[in-house]
Amino acid sequence: MPLSGGEPIRVLLADDHPVYRDGLALLLGSIPGIEVAGTAADGPEAVERAADLQPDVVVMDVRMPGLDGIEATRRIVADSPHVAVVVLTMSEEDATLFAAMRAGARGYLLKGAGQGEIVRAITAVAHGEAIFGPAVALRVAEFFQGAAAAPDGPAFPQLTPREREILSLVAAGRSNAQIASALFLSPKTVRNNVSNIFAKLHVADRAEAIVRARDAGLGK
Numbered sequence: 001m002p003l004s005g006g007e008p009i010r011v012l013l014a015d016d017h018p019v020y021r022d023g024l025a026l027l028l029g030s031i032p033g034i035e036v037a038g039t040a041a042d043g044p045e046a047v048e049r050a051a052d053l054q055p056d057v058v059v060m061d062v063r064m065p066g067l068d069g070i071e072a073t074r075r076i077v078a079d080s081p082h083v084a085v086v087v088l089t090m091s092e093e094d095a096t097l098f099a100a101m102r103a104g105a106r107g108y109l110l111k112g113a114g115q116g117e118i119v120r121a122i123t124a125v126a127h128g129e130a131i132f133g134p135a136v137a138l139r140v141a142e143f144f145q146g147a148a149a150a151p152d153g154p155a156f157p158q159l160t161p162r163e164r165e166i167l168s169l170v171a172a173g174r175s176n177a178q179i180a181s182a183l184f185l186s187p188k189t190v191r192n193n194v195s196n197i198f199a200k201l202h203v204a205d206r207a208e209a210i211v212r213a214r215d216a217g218l219g220k
Contacts, residue, residue: 008035009126012053014046014072015039015061015088020111024059024118031119043067050076050083056126059118060105062089062096070099070204077104084125088118095195099204107131155216158200164218166193171210171219 011034015021021039029036037055040046044066050058058076062069073085086107087100100108106125109118109132124131156164169179180190194206203209213219 008033009057009122010035010037010053010055011122012037012046012050012055012058013039014041014043014049014058014064014069016041016064017061027115028119028122031115034119034122043069043072046072047075047079051079054080055083057122058083058085059122060085060087062087062091062100070096070103073100073105074103084128086118086121086125086131088113093199094202095198095204098202102204155213155218156201159197163193163197163200166190167197167209167213168218170194170197170206171213173210173219 011028013021013025013028013036015024018041021041025036025039028034037053038049040049041064043064046058046060046064046069047067058073060069060073064072067075069087069089073087076083076085084107085103085105086109087105088109088111089096090111091097092110097108107121107130109121113121121131156167159167165183166179169182174182176187176190176194179185180187183190194209198204198209201209201212203212210219
């Protein structure tokens with residue numbers, strides 16, 4: 001479905017896997033009303049080409065060299081707010097989903113989405129809508145339902161006691177190595193727990209986790 005005036009939707013594809021990127025370019029290029037304006041093989045190139053080409057939509061992978069898709073999305077949206085970004089990724093992690101939303105992505109699909117779903121997402125965001133794949137949309141709804149419920153009780157009831165203990169040390173400014181030493185855990189166990197904490201709290205990084213934890217009274 002072209003934009004108003006009959007002009008096609010101009011799309012930039014950013015993905016570091018050439019087979020997937022070229023295949024998707026070939027697929028989308030065959031769809032009436034969509035024009036593949038260009039491709040990018042990494043984050044920095046995506047930002048540069050989006051600035052040069054000014055596409056209507058950028059289809060963005062997350063895990064790319066040089067600059068990940070989340071930061072690339074943030075920079076593209078900051079420089080060109082009219083450019084809509086659809087994240088198309090293998091990552092099903094809540095932390096990645098919400099980081100993409102905060103960065104300004106208007107759509108989030110998992111790789112494996114069918115042609116029709118990808119085309120619908122591109123068309124929707126080009127016309128100012130936000131769209132998420134069915135599984136992703138369910139998690140978004142569950143997140144906001146949980147936020148609305150806001151039950152009384154200990155901070156972050158979704159965390160296990162161990163995770164809450166580790167979060168408290170993170171909030172106190174301890175590194176993973178220091179936490180591992182203090183709790184007599186392996187560094188890998190601490191890393192896994194920290195990743196689980198980020199996912200359960202829907203935060204993108206350590207700094208955001210620290211803010212959330214300190215607001216709840218942890219780490220003081």
